[in-house]
Amino acid sequence: MPARGSDQFEKVKKKIAKGEVEKLVKDMVKIPSHPDVPTKEKEVAEFLNEFLRDEGVDSRLRLVEKDRPNVVAVVRGEGGGKSLMLNGHTDTVPPYDMDIPPFTPKVVSGKLYGRGSLDMKGGLGAMAMALVGIRRARVKLAGDLFLTAVVGEERQSEGTEDVVLKGPRADMGIVGEPTDMEIQPSHRGLEWFEIHFHGKAAHGGQADRGVNAISMAARFVNAVEKDLQPRLRARKSKHTLPSTINLGVIQGGQQPSSVADHCVIKVDRRWIPEENLQKVFQEMYDLFDSIKKEDPRFKATLKRDPSNMLTMTHVPNVVSPSHQVVRALESGARTVTGKAPKVTSFWGWTDAALLTHFGKMPTVIFGPGGAGAHARTEYVLVEDLVNCSRIYSSAALQICGGKQAV
Numbered sequence: 001m002p003a004r005g006s007d008q009f010e011k012v013k014k015k016i017a018k019g020e021v022e023k024l025v026k027d028m029v030k031i032p033s034h035p036d037v038p039t040k041e042k043e044v045a046e047f048l049n050e051f052l053r054d055e056g057v058d059s060r061l062r063l064v065e066k067d068r069p070n071v072v073a074v075v076r077g078e079g080g081g082k083s084l085m086l087n088g089h090t091d092t093v094p095p096y097d098m099d100i101p102p103f104t105p106k107v108v109s110g111k112l113y114g115r116g117s118l119d120m121k122g123g124l125g126a127m128a129m130a131l132v133g134i135r136r137a138r139v140k141l142a143g144d145l146f147l148t149a150v151v152g153e154e155r156q157s158e159g160t161e162d163v164v165l166k167g168p169r170a171d172m173g174i175v176g177e178p179t180d181m182e183i184q185p186s187h188r189g190l191e192w193f194e195i196h197f198h199g200k201a202a203h204g205g206q207a208d209r210g211v212n213a214i215s216m217a218a219r220f221v222n223a224v225e226k227d228l229q230p231r232l233r234a235r236k237s238k239h240t241l242p243s244t245i246n247l248g249v250i251q252g253g254q255q256p257s258s259v260a261d262h263c264v265i266k267v268d269r270r271w272i273p274e275e276n277l278q279k280v281f282q283e284m285y286d287l288f289d290s291i292k293k294e295d296p297r298f299k300a301t302l303k304r305d306p307s308n309m310l311t312m313t314h315v316p317n318v319v320s321p322s323h324q325v326v327r328a329l330e331s332g333a334r335t336v337t338g339k340a341p342k343v344t345s346f347w348g349w350t351d352a353a354l355l356t357h358f359g360k361m362p363t364v365i366f367g368p369g370g371a372g373a374h375a376r377t378e379y380v381l382v383e384d385l386v387n388c389s390r391i392y393s394s395a396a397l398q399i400c401g402g403k404q405a406v
């Protein structure tokens with residue numbers, strides 16, 4: 001990078017202090033924003049919006065639905081450069097039975113504990129500070145730098161769907177989910193579906209007069225384990241981890257003395273870019289057919305689970321490892337940490353897929369390290385927060401370009 005660029009980065013870097021990023025993330029962890037909170041993400045979105053506005057960043061709230069606003073912020077470019085969107089979610093999962101106080105953040109040995117510290121108020125705070133650092137250093141960007149802090153990623157991704165539909169649109173994007181400081185340009189698609197097994201009710205004392213839907217479900221579970229799972233494990237992808245199927249929920253029957261006439265299994269299916277949804281479903285129907293050949297009483301139907309998504313299928317995310325946004329993050333990470341970051345693939349599903357596929361903004365995942373997302377003890381590494389923030393700002397300077405204001 002030319003000297004002028006590194007001068008700019010040195011100025012921005014000084015404006016991003018470790019203690020400040022830590023404080024911002026703590027302040028957000030203190031504000032619960034999970035689905036059981038009556039006002040959902042409203043308070044944390046208002047807090048972040050105010051924080052950005054106080055720093056002179058052009059930020060506003062945009063309602064996705066009643067009481068649930070996205071934060072849409074921008075450091076506007078002067079024209080002639082590429083634009084970048086930083087994206088993170090403001091919602092978290094509920095605290096469940098956490099072993100730590102979920103909303104009283106505490107730092108012990110460089111780890112910041114609390115619900116949402118890692119997933120993903122950490123990455124989100126680091127992103128917000130990147131905009132603030134650039135603004136404080138009075139760097140004039142050529143292209144626009146956006147931050148979208150979205151609602152509902154843990155639910156149906158309604159916040160990022162809203163961004164895709166209404167803008168803003170950027171040339172490329174970064175989602176700040178935790179990646180342990182690895183750049184992850186790709187991940188699998190995610191489909192949830194239900195399989196309903198249909199039997200025939202009868203008295204348990206005359207069970208042969210009925211058809212037991214629970215037994216039918218058991219045949220299906222066996223077929224998945226013996227036949228489908230080995231095939232999925234062997235189905236490698238050029239871009240992502242292999243395909244998986246998880247049988248997450250089973251429900252059926254009324255009481256011990258009745259033959260169950262209905263049973264349902266809820267399935268999580270992670271599919272690779274080399275597959276498509278039609279193939280995923282066809283594979284299920286083929287499995288039904290093979291069980292039916294052995295037992296003609298077998299009857300099953302498949303339904304997509306509407307709670308997984310709103311209108312946009314949770315497709316895989318695929319961005320080339322040689323894309324400009326990957327190179328900018330690599331160079332930023334080398335400058336900040338002195339080490340070349342690994343380029344790998346994300347194990348979960350993220351909003352990056354919606355931005356890349358439906359929003360036509362190639363988007364990769366890069367965020368801090370830590371442990372315990374959705375678990376009983378969740379923390380993010382404080383050192384990674386400040387490093388991430390500086391790396392995001394470096395990537396933004398490289399992608400958006402710019403010059404120092406005089």
Ligand SMILES: [Zn+2]
Binds near residue numbers: 119120
């Ligand atoms: Zn997340």
